[in-house]
Amino acid sequence: MAYWCLLWMLRWWGFWRLPQTTASDRVATEKHSRKVVRVRWLWSFGILVVLAVPVPAFAVTWVLILTFLSFVLLDETA
Secondary structure: OHHHHHHHHHHHOOOOOOOOOHHHHHHOOHHHHHHHHHHHHHHHHHHHHHHHOOOHHHHHHHHHHHHHHHHHHHOOOO
16 A cells, blocks of 8 residues: 555655656657557567467567567657
């Protein structure tokens, strides 16, 4: 219960708000939102694959690959 109260207080204080920079402005764009949706679909598919192939070594490798792909898809550096 204390965790949820603390989380609510931090959100109320605006603790999670990013400083106003070009990076924080980029997160609010439609292009970035589409990328986030793609990454969610990628992870949803990846979890189904891990559940279909219940081998721990495969699961660890697959999660590392999915993490790399997520960073590649969301990267917006020039």
